[in-house]
Amino acid sequence: MVLRRARTLILGIVATLLTGFFTVLGTGAVAHADSTLTYVHSPSMNKTIPVKVLRAAGGGPAPTLYLLDGLRAPDNDNGWLINTDVEVFFADKHVNVAIPFGGGGSFYTDWQRDDPHLGRQMWETFLTRELPGVMAAEFGSDGVNNAIAGLSMSGTSALTLAAKHPDMYNAVASFSGYPTAATPGFAQGIQLSVAEMGGNPFNMWGVWPAGRWLANDPLANVGNLRGKGVYISAGGGSPTSDPSVNPLSAEFDPVWFAQMVPLEMASGISSGLFVPAAQAAGARVQTHISADGIHWWNYWQDRLKEAWFGTLAPSLGV
Helix, strand or coil: CCHHHHHHHHHHHHHHHHHHHHHHHHHHHHCCCCCCEEEEEEECCEEEEEEEEECCCCCCCCEEEEECCCCCCCCCCCHHHHCHHHHHHHHHHEEEEEECCCCCCCCCCCCCCECCCCECCCHHHHHHHHHHHHHHHHEEHHHHHHEEEEEEEHHHHHHHHHHHHHHHHEEEEEEEEEECCCCCHHHHHHHHHHCCCCCHHHHHHCCCCCCCCCHHHHCHHHHHHHHCEEEEEEECCCHHHCHCCCCCCCCCCHHHHHHHHHHHHHHHHHHHHHHHHHHHHHCCCEEEEECCCCCCCHHHHHHCCCHHHHHHHHHHHC
């Protein structure tokens, strides 16, 4: 009898320990979105664009979030996938997230002329006419509820596309973008950015301020955002944001400071000019413009989550 009780007690302890062990394994696992790397041919650019699609959780027709990369977007990956936890964050969200590769220096726009270095750039056509059909046919996107978001270069692009195609996008988010694209100073910054990537800025929108500059300026077309969900964030590059940009810190990096702080300060000024115009136009605006934050991915990762819960998800009906 004693032996039987002892054996029962031991088995009970072992079962409890095993249950706890597997519970830890289960709760400690990190869920990732069901994702697919698909290759979408673009007739307008006569090339194939890799697109990482994070499939919507739950099945059935789903809205789509188009998530664009920054100035130095690689052709074989995307900064959101490299530098943030988007695959974890969207794992339980009922939304397809389309993350195209490439587009470095393109401003995700249709260029007036082919460029000797960057080639044929017809990203507006790809994003608004070519890719959506694939998302509907292969991934169950409902084709009705769409949003677009981007950072830095593509923060400008996202606002431009949303303003030029108001029938397509319910909402837009810009993280550290430059929505006063045709304004003196900011236009020259955009030209320098294209040139930095080896492109000729005159091939993009022509000679400023003529050509297509106003047509691709979010501020000039802000009236088209009436009724849309609009999220705008930008920082001021305050030294308190990161010790690497604090001249008083032992970790101060002058090269990092020169790269990250002026860009964010310029974005803060541009975004600050755009917000009241968007509000006056009747957009549903959510903002996060503050002194902190630098021009980098950890900041944009946090702002994407804020934009999702405050602007993107409600606008998409998620």
